[in-house]
Amino acid sequence: MGGMAPQAIARAARRGYGLLLPQTLSLDEVRRIVESYREQGGAAPIGMLREIWVGEGGERHARRVSLHLTEEAGSWWAMKDSFGFAAPEQIAKQVARGVSGIATGGADAVAERLRDTLDAGVDHLAVRFAFEFVEQAALHDQIHRLAEDVAPLLAGAGA
Secondary structure, eight states: OOOOSHHHHHHHHHHTOOEEEOTTOOHHHHHHHHHHHHHTTOOSOEEEEEEEEEBTTHHHHHHHHHHHHHHHHHHHOEETTEEGGGOHHHHHHHHHHHHHTOEEESHHHHHHHHHHHHHTTOOEEEEEOOOTTOOHHHHHHHHHHIIIIIGGGGTTTTO
8 A cells, every 4th residue: 555644554554454665765764654554553564666776877877767756756746735847846855855765886785775675674675777768688687686686685684
């Protein structure tokens, strides 16, 4: 279940639903949401979207994520008293939060960021490294790097 408002977290816990958290949350926010959900009896899994890029090209990927989040937030998100592109300051804040959460770099650096998320109480990660104009070969390379180089470094995370 999506939603991070206290009422949404309580409803999910009460109904036995899991949570799917967005990539724009800080680790402190993740911990607070997980704690609230678990304290209210929530026992289902908690997932979170994470943007990643393993190896060279992280800055280019971050620019792509920034463009994507700008379009997504501007087109679909309610922002305080406005909606989407009518709230440019709020969009900029959300994009900055999303970009700051990207796990990029070598396998060790990416694994460390993902481990922090799992250790904050998240059970499942939905990783995303495919954005517009990522060639198929690069996408396949990222999948292999995640499976072969990053995943083994996450053994025991979140335990």
